[in-house]
Amino acid sequence: MAPTSTPARRPAPLPLALTMGEPAGVGGEVTLGAWLRRDAAMPCFFVIDDAARLQSLSARLGLKVPIERIDAPxxxxxxxxxxxxVLDRPLGIEILPGKPAPxxxxxVRRSIETAVALVQxxxxxxxxxxxxxxxVLYAAGFAFPGHTEFLAALAGIATPPIMMLLCPELRVIPVTIHVSLADALRTLTTESIVVAAEITAAALRSDFGIxxxxxxxxxxxxxxxxGGSMGTEEQTIIGPAIAALREKGIDATxxxxxxxxxxPRARRTYDAAICMYHDQALIPIKALDFDGGVNATLGLPFVRTSPDHGTALDIAGTGKAEPGSLMAALRVAADMTANRARS
Structure with a gap:
């Protein structure tokens, strides 16, 4: 009988790096809630934060989450x-829920930089x-419009990454993002649509296994x-972009x-919708799944996701914040990482 070989054991997935976020917001309590509600499908994660702050917040909310400091991921x-x-990064100041401290x-910035460095x-x-x-970050000299642009700088990429919002029922990509509606209309171009769609198609293949x-x-x-009676951008900007994408072999309609x-019927016919401006993309995703929506950044050399909600300063420290969106972001990040490793 021929000897049998033992298959090589696949290494365990690396833990996910979760950043602090605004310490006066709901980030700490949704982090605690995500760990508390973990199940077998929840990927392992660690948070780069002030361990004493999280311990105090856990006691305040009655969550009874054990906190353990770590020196390495x-x-x-x-x-x-x-x-x-918790990869402990003491703040050195008292943080009051709902009251951001400059x-x-x-x-907050260093937490993001540390997470990126550890992944790299x-x-x-x-x-x-x-x-x-x-x-608060702007007042402290933060020179980027938001996470997406800061992550692109840390990654050292010239092409701006693309923001995807997703839930189990829908994936949307806004071509123009954090600008006024007037500026979105003025800056929308055929090229910007093509670039967003190309990055999206590549990510759907590598990160989502489509x-x-x-x-x-x-x-x-x-x-x-x-037909032009209510505006001509479809003929002059959007239609040419779709034609260019088809010439590149991308199934765009x-x-x-x-x-x-x-x-519901339309959503079954596509894998992602390319939208022209911020609210055109975000309104349907939040209407469908406000508590479980995820923000994923496409086009980076590493996987990044985030819950699809803000700091919610008005409810911070009250225990009302739902961890569902963060839990979904952690699961999506793990799935994207696994798909990228297989592609």
Missing amino acids: EEAVRIFPAALP AAAEA QGRAGAVVTNPIHKE ARPRLAVAGLNPHAGE GPFPPDTLFT
């Missing part, structure tokens, strides 16, 4: 089943970010312009009237 896998692993801005070093599997309070992604492109105007693009 490698310790998280052993600790995670019994305690929340003195904490540097620690191969010591963490992906970056998952808790929400930040941009006004071999032949189908993209639906939204119109800009009511009824997708009604449209432009479709935005008021019917997100119905």
Whole structure:
């Protein structure tokens, strides 16, 4: 009988690096809640935060989450089943829920930088970010519009990454993001649509395991312009982008009237919708799954996800914050990392 060989054991997935986010917001309590509600499907994660702050918050909310300080991400896998692993970064100041402190801005920024560095070093599997309070960061000299642009700078990439919002029923990509509606209309171009769609198609293949992604492109105007009677951007900007994508071998269709693009029947016909501006993309995703939506950044050399909500300063420290979106972000990050490793 021929000797049998033992299959090589696949290494355990690396723990996910979760950032502090705005310490006066709900990031800490959704982090505690995500660990408390963990199940067998929850990937291992550690948080880069002030361990004493999380201990105090846990006691305040009556959550009884054991906190254990770690010196390195490698310790998280052993600790995670019994305690929340925290890569301790003391703030040195008292934080009051709902009251952002400018003195904490540097620690918030360093938490993001540390998470990215650990992933780049191969010591963490992906970056998952808790929400930040941009006004406080801007006041402290933060020179980026938000997480996405900061992560692109840390990654050293020239092409701006793309924001995808997703839930089990829908994936959407806004071509223009954090600008006024007037600026979105002025800056929307054929090239920007093509770039966003190309990055999306590549990510659907590598990060979501979709071999032949189908993209639906939204119109800009009511009824997708009604043949030009309600606007001509569909003919002059969006239509040429769809034609260019098809020439590149990408299955892109449209432009479709935005008021019917997100119905249950329509959603079955595509894998992601390319939207022209921020609210066109975010309204349907939040209407479908406000507590479970996820923000994923496409086009980075590492995986990054985030809960699809803000700092919620008005309910911070009350125990009302739901951890569902963060839990979904952690699971999506783990799935994207596994798919990327297989591609």
